[in-house]
Amino acid sequence: MTKHRHQLAALDSDFLKVLAGRTRIMLLWELYEGEKSVGDVAKAINIQDTAASQQLSILKAAGLVSTRREGQRTFYSLVNEDARQLLAAVREMTMKSEAEAVE
Structure with a gap:
């Protein structure tokens, strides 16, 4: 059991x-x-397309995003509701931590 853990x-x-x-x-x-x-995502966060593509590839390999090709353009989306819930949980935890630090 320990090895598995x-x-x-x-x-x-x-x-x-x-x-x-x-x-x-x-x-x-x-x-x-x-x-x-x-x-679109590169422009939104003010990075180069190549940098965005590299980081999105890492997220895809981790199973967080999926791709869809349309001609020469690649579109990315969150892979499922689990990924959305994970992001929401992270945000909730960081906001709670921030609020507690202010108190």
Whole structure:
């Protein structure tokens, strides 16, 4: 059982590392609003298309976003409701922590 717990903890840790990047969090929040192209999300958070594409690829590999191609454009969206709930839970926790720090 202990070996299994260690393996699960390693997987959890790897997954949470994906969420540790500020740019990736900003991209996820843009996609929270709905499907967008690489160029649209890059413009929204003021980064280059290539940087957005690289970070979105990491999010896709982690299973948080999916893609749809239309001609030469690639559109990204959150993969499912679980991803939306994860973002909402993170935001709720950070807001609570911020409020407690102010008190």
